[in-house]
Amino acid sequence: MSVHYGRKCQVWEVQRTTFLVLVYLLPLLTSATDDYYTSLVGLQKLARVEQQIVSAISEYVTNLERRLQLAKRYLNDYEKSVLPAMSAEEGPSETEQPVTKLTVYNNEKDLNKLAEKVSSHPLMTYRLIRRYAKELLDFEKDLRKDHDKQFSRVMEKIRKGLVLPKVNDVNGAIEGLLRIQDAYDVDIAHFSKGSFNGLRTNSGLLAIDCYHVGLYSLKSHVYTRAIEWLEQAYLMTTEDNDTSIDSQTVHEALQEAVRQHNAAIHQTVRNPYVYRAAVNRNLTDRGSRVRVLATKQYKLYMKDSSMMDFTNFAALCNGTHLRVPSATKDLKCWYETKSPHFLLDPLKVEMHHRNPPVLQIYEVLPDWMISRILAKASPSMVRSKVQGTLENKEIASAVRTSTTTWLPESEDKILKRIPQRVELLTGLKVTEPGSAEDLQISSYGIGGHYNPHFDTLFDTATMSSVSKEEVLMGDRIATFMFYLSDVERGGGTAFPRLGVVTSPIKGSAIFWYNMMSDGKPDLLSLHGGCPVLYGNKWVANKWIRSNAQMFTRPCSLDRD
Ligand SMILES: O=C(O)CCC(=O)C(=O)O
Ligand SMILES: [Fe+2]
Incomplete structure (x- = not known):
């Protein structure tokens, strides 16, 4: 469902209308360190080394x-x-048996x-x-x-x-699968056979895999998922001649999941991970079940943090249109030739949102430059951190399952061109010392995602721990984010308060402001990376800091 520039550039096709928010909020059982399930580079290394094994x-x-x-x-x-x-004396002659x-x-x-x-x-x-x-x-x-x-x-x-994967990685990978299931509302029967929203592959799961995902869901008290996965495992053992686990074991686990689910329904605290009605295993009621959290309510432009942010985020990731047609009819794609630099080679720009602007610019990074960035970044990718609540320390968290590294572009004669290009494209100061950060490269592993967040760093609660140098540079006024890969399915960037989702298209970049012109954080800039359903996702962030922009805050790419 990727958008192709020049054909229907601002149209994000509707795929589904319903979705549920579950795993984004799942109380996780895994503890996060340098985990394989978050790391594309790590996963690729595992795949290579397995050949030796x-x-x-x-x-x-x-x-x-x-x-x-x-x-x-x-x-x-x-x-x-x-x-x-x-x-025998006259024994039988020697046989070949x-x-x-x-x-x-x-x-x-x-x-x-x-x-x-x-x-x-x-x-x-x-x-x-x-x-x-x-x-x-x-x-x-x-x-x-x-x-x-x-x-x-x-x-x-x-x-x-190589540090070999451990149980923690298996659990993280299961969480990735559950996140994909929730975000894209996938049908387990197809998904477990290797079909990803219409993309068919020949590699699926065994009954024992589905059984383990079911048990993990049950341990996490996500009863709806536990029942679905265990039912799938049971079907595989009884109908597909899958002997990876015996059907009696699966059946017992399924009964236990149903028992716990039906007990949870009657508890006074409403558990969001249950169906509305009790599950009766004898009624073969698969498919007709409705979960408690099911919703079709979406509200845009709210500025307070709420469940609606997650609701919108997941809906956008899943291809749901949240804006009415009149709100998107003025959005355009155009060839930018305003600056003399772009006269010969006009920029292809797509406006996803007018005010505040969210722009996507196509073909800003050629493939050879991307290869150079990835080659430089790959050896040093480590688990991404987010600002933690404990003394504002950076922590690895299920909120963001990716790996990251920083590339000081000024040390490389080719990569040096990146900040120059961003400066030219945005009209903001990017090359001056202190005007922008080094390039941050991120990649996402299995079901990799980044929950809705603000890119700004400063807030009153954590300000005391921000270094002097950081304060001098000012906050992240704007983000210029490059997509370094195409992603076959999923992996868009969603702005839940604006109703915008952008497609990860290799070589393109998205640009938006994180701060309003009065210097306050723009609460509408909330955004996140949708889970990757199928493919490898790489992005590069160029964060532009506010103090250097004192006298310049144009948006040269705005066609008005
Ligand atoms: O991966 C994405 O689409 C978004 C990444 C992002 O927002 C970030 O790295 O701050
Ligand atoms: Fe971000």
């Missing part, structure tokens, strides 16, 4: 199979040579008989000698090769270069 395991399997073959070859030879002679039951003689009488038989028979004798001299030696030689150690050595080497 797969190759080592496959070699291990080959080696063990060879060892087993050597052992079996010895036993087969013994059995086929000795057994027939021992069981593999030996299934081994006979070992250990009493003196049988041993004497065996020894006499073998030694008097030239062929048996030959084979006896050959087994000692060849088969046994081959087997022993193989035993001296320590395949277990060989595999452990590969893993040791891998561990030296």
Whole structure:
């Protein structure tokens, strides 16, 4: 559902009309550190390194199979040579059937008989000698090769270069899946089979995966999700011949989820994570269930923080139009040629909102420059932080599941052009010392998102902990944010109070003010990154600070 400039640039197609806010507000069970589920670079590294693990395991399997073959070859030879002679004077001829039951003689009488038989028979004798001299030696030689150690050595080497994912990562990944489910109102039956809002892939989940997502939801008291995922797991075990888990185990968990759900409905405190009516497993009422939080009420331009911000945010992410047609009819796309710089190469600009302006400018960064930025940024990406409540410390939080790094562009002769270009495009001071921050690069992992927030840094409660240098630069008057990748599904940037959502289109940038002309924060600038449904999302923020703009605050890209 990406918007293509020049065709229907300001039209964001309506995909769905309903949505629910759940996981944005989910009391999380994971604790956040440098987690794989938030990190595109980390996930890609895991995918690469897994090739070494797969190759080592496959070699291990080959080696063990060879060892087993050597052992079996010895036993087969013994059995086929000795057994027939021992069981009958005129015994059955040697068959090609593999030996299934081994006979070992250990009493003196049988041993004497065996020894006499073998030694008097030239062929048996030959084979006896050959087994000692060849088969046994081959087997022993193989035993001296320590395949277990060989595999452990590969893993040791891998561990030296990589911290392996832990349970925390599995839980974070599950939360990503649940966030996607909520934000895009996906149908579990399709989603679990690898279909993402119309985008079909051939890779899905097993019943055991759905079972774990269900159990995690149940532990988090999100009963609606628990029931849906466990039902899906149950269907897979009963109808799809999926044997990754037995259906009885799934059924028991499902019954427990239904029991807890129905008990929660009757509790006095209204739990937002339940359906309105009790779930009766025998009624096959899937699909008709309505959740308590279901809403179609949207209010724009409010300035107080409320649930409506989340409600609008999720609706916008999901492609719902929140503005009436008359509010969007004057929005335009145009070729900007006002400045002489753009005469030969006009800028393609799209106005998403007039006042305050939210503009998207297309083709501002060429692919080769983006590749350079990503190559520079990738090695140092770490889990993104948000301003925390404890002594205003920066903390990793489920509010923002991405990884981040800073790129001082002035140290690179090519990247230096970025602030110059932003200065030219916005008419604001960007290259002067203290006029803007270094470029901040962020990438989003599985279901990666950034809840609605303000980019401004200063507020009265936390002002005391802001450094002198920061105060001297003034707050973040405006944001110029580049999209460094296309995103196949999801990952837009939504402004819940303006009813605006922009499409992540590689090479384009969005621009908006975070402060009003009187210097106060603009409460309408609230915005956030929608969860990534499918694809890799990279953005780069150039935050422009207010004090350098004392005498300039044009918006050169405004066509009026
Ligand atoms: O990823 C996005 O779309 C928004 C990112 C953002 O708002 C931020 O990094 O401050
Ligand atoms: Fe932001």
